[in-house]
Amino acid sequence: MVAAREVGVGLVSVGWMGRVHARAYGAVRVHYPDLAVSPRLVAAADVSEDARTYARDALGFERTTSDWREVIDDPAVDVVSICTPNFLHHAVALAAASAGKPFWIEKPMGRGAAESAEIARAAAEAGLVTAVGFNYRHAPAVARIRELVRSGALGRITNVRVALLADYSADPRGALTWRFRSELAGSGVLGDLLSHGADLAQYTVGRIAETTAITERFIRERPLPGSASAGHFERGSDTAPTGAVENEDYAALLVRFESGAVGVLDSSRVAVGPHAEYTLEVYGTLGSVRWDFQRLNELQIADTRDGYRTVMAESAFGDFSRFQPGQGTSMGFDDLKTIEAQLFLRSVLEGRQLAPSASDAWAAAEIVAAAERSAEARSWERIHEVSGETTIDA
Amino acid sequence: MVAAREVGVGLVSVGWMGRVHARAYGAVRVHYPDLAVSPRLVAAADVSEDARTYARDALGFERTTSDWREVIDDPAVDVVSICTPNFLHHAVALAAASAGKPFWIEKPMGRGAAESAEIARAAAEAGLVTAVGFNYRHAPAVARIRELVRSGALGRITNVRVALLADYSADPRGALTWRFRSELAGSGVLGDLLSHGADLAQYTVGRIAETTAITERFIRERPLPGSASAGHFERGSDTAPTGAVENEDYAALLVRFESGAVGVLDSSRVAVGPHAEYTLEVYGTLGSVRWDFQRLNELQIADTRDGYRTVMAESAFGDFSRFQPGQGTSMGFDDLKTIEAQLFLRSVLEGRQLAPSASDAWAAAEIVAAAERSAEARSWERIHEVSGETTIDA
Amino acid sequence: MVAAREVGVGLVSVGWMGRVHARAYGAVRVHYPDLAVSPRLVAAADVSEDARTYARDALGFERTTSDWREVIDDPAVDVVSICTPNFLHHAVALAAASAGKPFWIEKPMGRGAAESAEIARAAAEAGLVTAVGFNYRHAPAVARIRELVRSGALGRITNVRVALLADYSADPRGALTWRFRSELAGSGVLGDLLSHGADLAQYTVGRIAETTAITERFIRERPLPGSASAGHFERGSDTAPTGAVENEDYAALLVRFESGAVGVLDSSRVAVGPHAEYTLEVYGTLGSVRWDFQRLNELQIADTRDGYRTVMAESAFGDFSRFQPGQGTSMGFDDLKTIEAQLFLRSVLEGRQLAPSASDAWAAAEIVAAAERSAEARSWERIHEVSGETTIDA
Amino acid sequence: MVAAREVGVGLVSVGWMGRVHARAYGAVRVHYPDLAVSPRLVAAADVSEDARTYARDALGFERTTSDWREVIDDPAVDVVSICTPNFLHHAVALAAASAGKPFWIEKPMGRGAAESAEIARAAAEAGLVTAVGFNYRHAPAVARIRELVRSGALGRITNVRVALLADYSADPRGALTWRFRSELAGSGVLGDLLSHGADLAQYTVGRIAETTAITERFIRERPLPGSASAGHFERGSDTAPTGAVENEDYAALLVRFESGAVGVLDSSRVAVGPHAEYTLEVYGTLGSVRWDFQRLNELQIADTRDGYRTVMAESAFGDFSRFQPGQGTSMGFDDLKTIEAQLFLRSVLEGRQLAPSASDAWAAAEIVAAAERSAEARSWERIHEVSGETTIDA
């Protein structure tokens, strides 16, 4: 029997993502027994008492606190998951870096390129591996797309089409939460969804060099929330006072990759119809592929001129066979986070960056920043280079 | 804080299903914190050393053994998961029953109606709740179908269409494992897949009264396996001696429900094209619904004459919101087993039968048995009644 | 220039099908210039004055009449299209046969097997080629299926799945027209839809040997129609007196082909959801195919174990390139009738049976008859042999 | 009986489109008997003898010629169909205008905005109605989209997504025909496909005000054709000398509508996978719709936040019920041309512009021109206004 290496985990914020992170740590062992890691859920922080109770009773954290700094400082905590609302990412990440603790941080990493750069640099200076919540990368079908692209099976890549159409803000009575305020959230759909799409495009096809973009706010006023901590799904009353939405509901980008490939990305958080339709399409001179997050386990492959084959995820698709024995049996979203947790822990244990990194997140933030500059200036903008270790072409 | 009730778990066989059961126990707590149960993985049995190592190191069982009786007899074991090949179900289940331990058993429960009856009766006589691996029931979309049917939203149910098309035995070079031998497996696709379909039909629409059926063996010889323990995916060599397939590759049934509704069920384990296409369609005078296991999170609903709406699983769909926060984010197959584990543990803790029961499995076995009689006699056959507690109409 | 051979056309009944026949004759020339036929629309009969006006003014018939016998007797009429309601098929067809005029008759040819047999025999005795409205055969995708089956590309055929789900009678307020009365229509959905499905199965896979079936009337009373000539879409008033539906809304058949292949066919005219969902699925040891009339131009082909490719109709698909230059541009339903008209005219001109024949229609009627006997007797029934020229295996 | 008004038709070029035009004239009468028009196929011109033979023998033109001017000058010709390759559109159209004959011209109308403007102005000055081959407009589903948009059923329109992905030039061995040479074809995919998309967007949502675009040539050299008249599908030999492709294979546009709505259009003629996938998606604050030309008869409608309903074309969809009696029975591509022919003839007979007009084509050409300027200058470009009668907002 191989002795499993124990890793002490600290979690900051026990909301949707915090819970998924905690479960993912727990699932690494059963899906990746060869990694022989045994994550120990040491400490969790949240300002909400319910969240803390859940962390202790349901997730099994040894201790909880309302002060996230205690998690960072806890000597039994070896690594930190940062799952706060966006406005706290920066502070928590810098604290983790200065404590020398590798962190797995949710996206968008910073409220903008500047914060993202600071976080990535802090991690690099501290010599830390990192992980970022670019979970769509881990879909086995995306791994397969990357392989088809990089192996040349699709020929020379000519163009991509990426769309991220969501309805989470489609209801105009949805309250004006932190997500709609630039001070707290940074950009709107650009950071929240399009950054995922930009990362997917770069991860599969390669680096984006420049962009021209438009952004729009379609719903410009929303009812003020009843409380500061109002979540995603709180609805304002019809008589509630309203406030201004400060960031974009929609963005569309034309892009040119360094390779010469071109493409289109567009994203909306107020679409009525699609729910979480995140699609990636890559076209090459020999074939094309299409994937939709809503049909996680399916990939459309045209590797001849005879049309698309619907291929169900199978052993040739990334880590699929870590999860299911054969085609037709579905993985779920949470499994993507297990893959991410594993990449993070493996990066920590092996001392090399395997998970999507802070620099990858910064790179995505630079695409967002260039899109913002472009939407303002009505011009093509080059994407600024980032430093540190990226995994896009790893 | 509610003190969680500890339940000692014993697992017999650590193959595909055994591992899924073990993970499912672990996941109940985080998805159903209100149940306040804390399953403790006490003991696991398997004849394979690799499986035992995995049980201990990856799944975290406290002890392992090659003799399943030790699991049953272990005083710290309160409940038992029976995940052996079919031919051991009966012996293990009777042992569990006589030890007074509630069990969660994989399907097909027995190698035929007789064995199934014995198991169900043994559990009933011991006053035990049970659970059976009719996992497709737990898909939130199936829960929604049941609700639409039972609430009358689809009007009077006129007919159903159920198909279970798989390719797991499509390769004629696939070895002649236990699944193809009647002594070890009982029936072929009837028990393995069609029993799921029969249960789905009964669970959503109600009891089936009679059937007429055909069965066929399409691949009549297969290479003998290299070893007795050969698994599903072992391929025979081209020069290997072959033996006779003893049970059916295909079955099709016409059925009449007690309500007067009618329907068609068909199933193949040698289809080339579909992988695990298990579809349930229910038609009523006011609407119809369609579901495919391969698109676990989608439901086609026609509740007017305007055509089908593709509805992504959402909070109105069974336990969906225990797993995901909103439409478009996918649950996976393993989550269905978490729901099943929860129903089993809740049945145990609350002392009432909530999970699909041994009598439900027996009822499905009687449909299989009637289909076999019918295929033989070329006649309509009534489905024999079962005793004990069923949950079909619960 | 090739001199086109003129053929004088007589049309009996100018309803939906009558109009499609007339247009189809007109379209043969442009799609099949090599046939060098020039159909001349000579005479049309209908009891409705509107229909006659339309025949003359819009369709361009030289003369019209309310008495169909005048069409048959018209010396300029060489061939006859029989598009009456079912109850007149027999009389008109026998008259055409005795006048020595080849006819193209709509399905179901007779009100039952006996009438169908008489018609087929009359044509055979008169030495006439015939055509029957089995239009789904002519879909290029169906031609492709047949080719894949007959060439062995799908291996040995194991089983078929055919469904014909329509909603044309789904509204319970739909009036009790001739279609619901056995004296006028013969059987219900069996003759109307399932006969198409039976023909498709036989045309692609081969002759069906025996069947066991169920039939059901789901809507047993309907409002009496306002007038005798009430059409398909007339709705009864809520206070109208009602009468009994005399034929089946639903049928399901298990079948065994002469080749040993087996299968399932089911059909409903009262489904709520599908409109004209006529699907044909053929499974073999090397692959499978799936087609849906509602997506006329698409074929799902699995010729490996890698899943289905969606292949848009193309030049390898029957007569597709007679109609469209490339994949993605759609043929419509009416084009199938043009192909049928061409087969009929070619049969006439070349003196050999190419179109689906009266004997084919009789063969389908025998399947219907066997299904009716089986539903009554609850037994397997052999399909009676037919005489005359069939094209199923041509 | 209404006496039908005879209209003498002249056709210039009897290729794919020429044949479709001719058939469409013939079909107007049967589908639109109320228009009481009787097109008479008078004269057709083509340089190919085969084409002329076909025109006479199969299509039934009274006379044919190799000189298109004879068609224009023919006194029995009242209206002219212009179906030549692009480089002749201008000359033929100006000749028709100066002869005072209304014309129906294929797209792209001119080789660029300048030619298009001249043609539109010539028609306007001659007081002629016109028609342009923007056939996708006529799909009943598109008519339905327009209605849903214009009635406010989708709320305020926020954004559109239009894609036109074709594979007609995907084979790099495809010969360097006139389509790839700017002198003969004008632009590449911009004029050929994107102009259709631009028109669809304007026709459903309203006028586009400005754009920023990229264009790309992915296949830069092609084998020289064997003959000057080489068609679409000719393949060059591997040793043939090659020449430069002069116009773009791909274009992508960001657009802003006058209404404030925004959108993305992209198009490729070298995609491998889609064949003629022309999709239109319109998103509004209350719902969204999606249509794909390859599934001509289907429309995805989300008019609530519950997801998309697949609605088969029905009587509420434009002119559907002129062609088919009910949902599920397919119209084909050629039917769209019949609708177009009817709009043209109705425009002529009623003296008012109902068909897509020369000014509409010019408007689309201005979008193409702005896209070309933008791709060159890397800037946003305003779309120039056009004069004359457009039907976009009619």
Ligand SMILES: NC(=O)C1=CN([C@@H]2O[C@H](COP(=O)(O)OP(=O)(O)OC[C@H]3O[C@@H](n4cnc5c(N)ncnc54)[C@H](O)[C@@H]3O)[C@@H](O)[C@H]2O)C=CC1
């Ligand atoms: N990778 C992905 O696909 C997704 C990423 N996210 C990202 O994850 C992050 C968290 O989002 P959700 O989990 O959806 O939010 P949530 O609203 O579900 O949870 C946020 C949690 O943070 C807690 N919190 C607030 N202030 C705090 C403080 N000062 N200290 C400690 N805890 C505090 C709240 O009490 C709450 O429990 C965001 O950055 C978001 O963009 C969210 C959803 C999906």
Ligand SMILES: NC(=O)C1=CN([C@@H]2O[C@H](COP(=O)(O)OP(=O)(O)OC[C@H]3O[C@@H](n4cnc5c(N)ncnc54)[C@H](O)[C@@H]3O)[C@@H](O)[C@H]2O)C=CC1
């Ligand atoms: N509910 C569902 O959807 C599914 C149910 N099943 C059912 O689960 C059962 C197990 O199937 P799988 O897990 O797929 O099989 P598997 O072949 O993956 O695992 C069977 C395990 O049993 C062990 N075993 C064999 N003899 C044993 C003995 N004497 N004592 C203890 N262990 C022994 C083997 O070493 C192996 O680890 C079957 O009854 C099958 O029908 C299987 C797959 C899906």
Ligand SMILES: NC(=O)C1=CN([C@@H]2O[C@H](COP(=O)(O)OP(=O)(O)OC[C@H]3O[C@@H](n4cnc5c(N)ncnc54)[C@H](O)[C@@H]3O)[C@@H](O)[C@H]2O)C=CC1
């Ligand atoms: N092949 C196919 O897919 C289809 C076949 N059919 C078949 O075509 C036949 C006709 O059906 P539809 O055209 O839908 O019916 P319809 O109701 O549209 O037309 C029937 C026509 O027959 C006329 N008619 C009634 N009595 C007559 C008489 N004594 N003499 C002359 N004309 C008379 C009516 O006035 C009416 O114009 C039926 O047998 C039907 O089953 C119908 C639809 C599709």
Ligand SMILES: NC(=O)C1=CN([C@@H]2O[C@H](COP(=O)(O)OP(=O)(O)OC[C@H]3O[C@@H](n4cnc5c(N)ncnc54)[C@H](O)[C@@H]3O)[C@@H](O)[C@H]2O)C=CC1
């Ligand atoms: N609306 C639509 O969806 C479509 C529009 N088109 C447009 O239709 C036009 C024609 O395209 P196709 O029919 O596909 O081309 P095609 O290559 O099939 O036919 C062109 C015809 O023009 C004839 N021609 C060439 N030079 C001539 C001359 N000097 N005088 C008379 N005839 C001459 C050729 O012999 C040939 O028969 C193009 O402008 C094209 O862009 C084409 C296809 C689809």
